[in-house]
Amino acid sequence: MIFLSVWAFGLLGFASVIALLYFLRRREERVVVSAIWLWEEEHERPRSALTFLWTKIWLLLVQLAALAALVFSLAEPTLTREFIGGGTLALIIDGSASMQTAEQGGTRYDLAIARAVELIEQRRPNRLTIIQAQQSPKLLVPLTEDRARALSALKASRPTFQGDAALSDIIELLRSQGGLENFHEVVYISDHAPASSLPIRWISVGEPKKNLAITGFAARPVPDGSSRVVVWARVENFSSEVLEGTLKLFAEETEILRERISVGPGAHWAVEALAPLQHRFRAVLDVADDFGFDNIRYSVIPKRPKLKILWLGERNFFLMRALSTFAEVSIQTDETASYDLIIAHNTAIRPAGAALLINSAAEPWVVRAGSISEPGPLQVLVPGHPLVQNVRGEHLRPTTLSRAQLAPGVQTLMASGGQPILAAYRSGGFSFVYVGVDLKNSPFVLTPSFPILIRNSIYWLIPELGLPSERFVSDEFATPGFADQTAVNLDPTESEINRSSSSSFVARGDSAKETKSQIYTPIWYLGAWAALVILFGEFLWAYWGLFRRRGWSDERAL
Amino acid sequence: MSRSSLRKRDESFWKRLSALQLLVRHRAEGQAGPWTTRRVGMSLEFAEYREYYPGDDFRYVDWNLYGRLDRLFVKVFHREENIPVYILLDTSRSMAVGEKLSYAGELAGALSYIGLKDMNRVGVFTFARTLIQGVPARSGLSHLQKIFSFLEGLQPNDQTSLSAALEEFGKLPLRRGLVILLSDMLDPAGYEQGLLHLLIKRHEIVLVQILAPEDLEPPIEYEARLVDSEELAEFSVSAGAVARYRQRLLQYEHSLEAFCRTHQIRYKVLVATRPLERVLFEDLRGVLFV
Numbered sequence: 001m002i003f004l005s006v007w008a009f010g011l012l013g014f015a016s017v018i019a020l021l022y023f024l025r026r027r028e029e030r031v032v033v034s035a036i037w038l039w040e041e042e043h044e045r046p047r048s049a050l051t052f053l054w055t056k057i058w059l060l061l062v063q064l065a066a067l068a069a070l071v072f073s074l075a076e077p078t079l080t081r082e083f084i085g086g087g088t089l090a091l092i093i094d095g096s097a098s099m100q101t102a103e104q105g106g107t108r109y110d111l112a113i114a115r116a117v118e119l120i121e122q123r124r125p126n127r128l129t130i131i132q133a134q135q136s137p138k139l140l141v142p143l144t145e146d147r148a149r150a151l152s153a154l155k156a157s158r159p160t161f162q163g164d165a166a167l168s169d170i171i172e173l174l175r176s177q178g179g180l181e182n183f184h185e186v187v188y189i190s191d192h193a194p195a196s197s198l199p200i201r202w203i204s205v206g207e208p209k210k211n212l213a214i215t216g217f218a219a220r221p222v223p224d225g226s227s228r229v230v231v232w233a234r235v236e237n238f239s240s241e242v243l244e245g246t247l248k249l250f251a252e253e254t255e256i257l258r259e260r261i262s263v264g265p266g267a268h269w270a271v272e273a274l275a276p277l278q279h280r281f282r283a284v285l286d287v288a289d290d291f292g293f294d295n296i297r298y299s300v301i302p303k304r305p306k307l308k309i310l311w312l313g314e315r316n317f318f319l320m321r322a323l324s325t326f327a328e329v330s331i332q333t334d335e336t337a338s339y340d341l342i343i344a345h346n347t348a349i350r351p352a353g354a355a356l357l358i359n360s361a362a363e364p365w366v367v368r369a370g371s372i373s374e375p376g377p378l379q380v381l382v383p384g385h386p387l388v389q390n391v392r393g394e395h396l397r398p399t400t401l402s403r404a405q406l407a408p409g410v411q412t413l414m415a416s417g418g419q420p421i422l423a424a425y426r427s428g429g430f431s432f433v434y435v436g437v438d439l440k441n442s443p444f445v446l447t448p449s450f451p452i453l454i455r456n457s458i459y460w461l462i463p464e465l466g467l468p469s470e471r472f473v474s475d476e477f478a479t480p481g482f483a484d485q486t487a488v489n490l491d492p493t494e495s496e497i498n499r500s501s502s503s504s505f506v507a508r509g510d511s512a513k514e515t516k517s518q519i520y521t522p523i524w525y526l527g528a529w530a531a532l533v534i535l536f537g538e539f540l541w542a543y544w545g546l547f548r549r550r551g552w553s554d555e556r557a558l
Numbered sequence: 559m560s561r562s563s564l565r566k567r568d569e570s571f572w573k574r575l576s577a578l579q580l581l582v583r584h585r586a587e588g589q590a591g592p593w594t595t596r597r598v599g600m601s602l603e604f605a606e607y608r609e610y611y612p613g614d615d616f617r618y619v620d621w622n623l624y625g626r627l628d629r630l631f632v633k634v635f636h637r638e639e640n641i642p643v644y645i646l647l648d649t650s651r652s653m654a655v656g657e658k659l660s661y662a663g664e665l666a667g668a669l670s671y672i673g674l675k676d677m678n679r680v681g682v683f684t685f686a687r688t689l690i691q692g693v694p695a696r697s698g699l700s701h702l703q704k705i706f707s708f709l710e711g712l713q714p715n716d717q718t719s720l721s722a723a724l725e726e727f728g729k730l731p732l733r734r735g736l737v738i739l740l741s742d743m744l745d746p747a748g749y750e751q752g753l754l755h756l757l758i759k760r761h762e763i764v765l766v767q768i769l770a771p772e773d774l775e776p777p778i779e780y781e782a783r784l785v786d787s788e789e790l791a792e793f794s795v796s797a798g799a800v801a802r803y804r805q806r807l808l809q810y811e812h813s814l815e816a817f818c819r820t821h822q823i824r825y826k827v828l829v830a831t832r833p834l835e836r837v838l839f840e841d842l843r844g845v846l847f848v
Contacts, residue, residue, distance in 0.1 A: 029782045034652040035744035036786035038806050
């Protein structure tokens with residue numbers, strides 16, 4: 001038995017009040033008798049006052065019993081017993097990619113289905129719902145009484161290539177079907193424990209397996225104007241033994257690397273390779289393991305957008321190179337022609353459209369006022385801003401810094417010694433990014449952060465370009481009708497196919513494979529009834545005592 | 559007796575009372591009344607024969623028997639006489655417990671009516687430590703109003719002393735008669751001497767003991783401070799003492815009953831909550847009434 005409202009036991013403190021009132025009220029009753037001489041032999045009293053107080057306290061005990069029963073009721077006592085059948089069952093089956101791991105001639109998902117079928121036939125729930133849990137959870141079977149239909153839908157389901165589900169999404173799906181309390185049992189069948197403290201029973205499937213996986217693969221242009229790409233790959237061993245394999249990297253269909261690798265248990269291995277500028281890249285790992293879907297990964301370099309730039313002020317070689325790594329740039333100086341962006345370097349301009357101000361003024365928004373030779377420590381004021389993503393502060397540290405006064409509304413993102421180094425403003429059709437560094441006198445242009453900052457700035461100033469996300473292509477998931485196919489890379493965590501427990505999960509029952517659960521039966525009303533009966537009994541006793549005293553039967557005397 | 563008690567009784571009550579007649583077993587002297595005695599009297603109702611003794615009236619000699627048996631016998635006739643009725647009412651403070659005094663007053667009023675309607679002389683006397691006051695014995699229903707007024711003014715006072723009070727009553731220059739004693743008889747000094755004194759005075763005694771429910775079952779649940787109604791003492795007892803008290807009360811009652819039986823005193827115990835009609839028409843029949 002458990003108590004849902006333990007706070008109610010605090011009300012037992014009233015027992016002291018009842019006892020106090022009882023003892024304060026307790027007095028010797030004065031009884032006038034006709035013949036006290038018939039009582040004289042009883043003259044052995046009095047006893048001590050304390051003894052008197054603690055004798056014949058049954059009335060107090062009755063009242064305390066009533067209080068105890070009332071408190072018991074308010075504490076919401078609930079009986080728990082093992083659920084052996086019937087009821088409402090919520091079955092959550094893990095449909096993430098790791099469930100495709102080879103097991104006993106099939107997959108883990110097949111094992112999970114077998115366990116689920118076994119569970120349903122064993123429990124024979126009155127109603128059940130089945131949810132396939134992955135990154136985008138799927139309601140396989142809405143709450144139904146039709147077990148045959150549920151089993152059929154379950155057997156027809158297949159695991160996905162998605163990552164793990166967020167438990168909160170699953171809970172929402174259950175809540176949408178009448179609330180969590182509607183379910184007598186929630187069972188989660190997976191190869192790893194759910195990270196939840198909710199009363200979910202986990203049934204584990206799968207045994208430790210061999211898996212060597214590509215968990216990282218990326219390609220990016222080298223920002224030196226050489227039209228080359230650096231490709232990076234990472235391989236991890238999730239097994240308890242050394243695994244060997246061959247890693248091959250492809251640019252389009254051209255093999256750019258082939259390397260025999262040997263990775264120890266729990267270790268990882270990484271490689272970089274230069275390749276000509278191409279659009280699609282692929283990494284393939286030839287290895288004999290139990291989970292093949294993480295042995296290939298894809299990467300693309302998005303095609304560069306075309307930008308027309310109105311350049312004002314001094315030209316700068318590094319700035320041009322940085323621009324050309326992610327865009328096809330055409331420079332013009334004619335202010336009357338159409339352009340996408342203004343770049344001003346060491347000059348002052350009239351504010352209009354989108355502008356990248358490199359050590360330049362745009363009054364009244366940015367007013368320059370000399371320079372500082374020894375700026376103070378650098379501060380990143382808005383770390384989450386898109387302009388500072390992947391920009392390392394120490395790269396931006398200038399030797400000299402221009403003084404600038406910014407108008408109200410201009411957001412300072414990075415500052416040094418109180419002076420803005422990086423600021424941004426956007427309102428209506430006017431936006432600018434201010435970089436308070438003289439590119440000629442700063443090593444900033446030589447750091448990796450420089451092209452990143454320029455790229456961030458361009459995409460922030462021209463949002464319609466659309467910041468390219470990491471998109472991956474795969475012929476296996478090609479969708480007819482699309483030039484660039486849908487890309488799928490496995491979530492790297494899915495390669496961890498030997499996860500079996502979670503420290504945040506508290507399994508109920510003696511065994512993780514235990515299939516019994518609890519049914520909660522509230523019994524608060526028993527306490528309420530007991531209190532009522534006790535109080536009514538006390539009332540009856542008092543009434544009967546009164547009656548007996550007043551209505552003394554004279555027949556008895558005669 | 560409260561004013562609203564006997565005076566408010568309906569006519570049927572008094573009619574029923576009229577049918578009752580006091581029971582007197584001993585001979586009595588006095589004027590003509592409802593009771594027939596075996597004394598040679600003026601009644602025409604023949605009682606028996608008895609042998610002639612010198613001095614007997616020759617007019618009652620049965621000469622026919624003398625002719626047959628050659629012995630002298632005289633006829634004995636019943637004689638109708640009345641007898642004074644003295645109602646002695648205990649007004650000590652113990653009678654205030656459980657309204658015994660009020661109950662006794664009502665009973666005394668009813669008995670007075672029964673006595674007076676049969677042309678008897680009825681007197682009512684109250685006592686506690688001593689004889690306090692009373693209404694002298696008179697006959698005639700007109701005397702009833704005086705008795706009622708007297709009874710309505712009863713107040714409990716003083717301690718009980720049955721022996722002293724009854725002895726004092728016995729010393730009054732009264733004709734022997736029927737003494738109806740209405741009391742709880744709870745006197746630590748005893749009752750025997752007083753009752754014997756009345757017997758010596760040749761009174762016929764009917765003892766009606768009136769007890770309150772509280773006397774029989776004291777209302778003590780846990781502990782209680784006992785206070786004597788006559789302020790004799792005060793002390794505490796526990797509920798366990800009630801049973802032992804009842805045992806002693808029972809012994810006291812047994813001894814009282816045995817004393818009455820020995821001395822041919824008619825005795826009846828009543829509880830002050832019993833309806834008066836049932837007492838008069840059921841309980842006291844054969845004890846006080848014919």
